[in-house]
Amino acid sequence: xxxxxxxxxxxxxxxxxxxxxxxxxxxxxxxxxxxxxxxxxxxxxxxxxxxxxxxxxxxxxxxxxxxxxxxxxxxxxxxxxxxxxxxxxxxxxxxxxxxxxxxxxxxxxxxxxxxxxxxxxxxxxxxxxxxxxxxxxxxxxxxxxxxxxxxxxxxxxxxxxxxxxxxxxxxxxxxxxxxxxxxxxxxxxxxxxxxxxxxxxxxxxxxxxxxxx
Numbered sequence: 001x002x003x004x005x006x007x008x009x010x011x012x013x014x015x016x017x018x019x020x021x022x023x024x025x026x027x028x029x030x031x032x033x034x035x036x037x038x039x040x041x042x043x044x045x046x047x048x049x050x051x052x053x054x055x056x057x058x059x060x061x062x063x064x065x066x067x068x069x070x071x072x073x074x075x076x077x078x079x080x081x082x083x084x085x086x087x088x089x090x091x092x093x094x095x096x097x098x099x100x101x102x103x104x105x106x107x108x109x110x111x112x113x114x115x116x117x118x119x120x121x122x123x124x125x126x127x128x129x130x131x132x133x134x135x136x137x138x139x140x141x142x143x144x145x146x147x148x149x150x151x152x153x154x155x156x157x158x159x160x161x162x163x164x165x166x167x168x169x170x171x172x173x174x175x176x177x178x179x180x181x182x183x184x185x186x187x188x189x190x191x192x193x194x195x196x197x198x199x200x201x202x203x204x205x206x207x208x209x210x211x212x213x
Contacts, residue, residue, distance in 0.1 A: 006053035010039045013056050013101065016063060020097035025153030029102070032152060036108045043104070045111060045131040048208035055107055061207055063100035066199035070096060075191060086191045089158075098155070099162045099196045106144035110135055142166055158190035168197045 017026060033039070043054035070076050070092070078084040079092070089095070114132040117125050137144065142164035149155060149163065165186045186193045 001051050001053040001057070006039060006056070009053060009056050009060060013039070013060055016060065016097065017101055021094055021101075023094065023098070023153055029149065029152040033105075033108075038105070038108050041107060041109075042111050042131055043107070043204075043208070045133055047210055048204040049210075050131060051211045054208075055104060058203060058208060059101050059104060061203040062103060062196070062199045063097060065203045065207075066096050066100045066195055067093075069195060069199060069202075075195065079191065084191070089191075092192075095156065095159050095162075095192060096195065098149070098153070099159050099166070099192060100199060102149045103142075103145055103163050103166045103196060103200065105148040106141050108148070140164075158192045161186040161190055162192035162196040165193050166196045166200050168201070 014030060017030060039056045040052050041055040042051055043049035043058040048054070049058050075084070076092070079086055079088055082088070110133055111131045112134050114130055115127050116130055117127055120126050139147075145166075146155065146160050146163050150160075155163075165183050169180065169183060
């Protein structure tokens with residue numbers, strides 16, 4: 001990703017935040033992101049959008065995907081018409097924006113550049129530049145994002161659940177049946193949980209590429 005592309009998507013991200021989120025604390029949260037590596041960081045070390053600017057791009061992609069699912073798959077109409085298992089929710093669009101755009105704040109300051117060794121096609125050792133993960137606050141992925149957002153902005157219960165479980169069972173499979181039950185209970189509690197989980201999977205697995213190093 002070029003510096004120009006990174007700068008353009010930074011403007012896009014900030015515009016999406018300001019146009020869709022009116023909650024108190026947004027300015028402080030954006031100021032925090034400005035001082036961090038959020039706009040330059042990759043989205044992963046060796047999977048989707050493992051390149052500079054990948055984290056911001058992924059956050060935008062998840063928001064756009066969640067918005068499309070909500071508006072085009074009958075979810076919005078079902079909730080508003082009382083045909084859904086969930087009650088009508090006030091400011092659902094704002095909640096979607098908050099959850100999608102900020103769901104991966106746990107990745108801020110985590111990915112570092114590293115030089116590693118490998119053998120080339122001729123069997124000779126060579127160095128290459130890659131990413132590695134150095135976590136200074138080892139806590140559950142989704143929980144860390146919730147905490148990061150709540151440092152600046154109040155969250156509704158359903159927003160906390162959605163951000164916490166945005167990776168679905170990928171973040172619960174190794175943690176025992178208690179966590180799996182919590183995930184299923186969260187799905188029953190709010191459509192935001194399933195919506196964000198689905199948007200995150202579709203964006204990372206179907207839209208976003210991996211850079212070969």
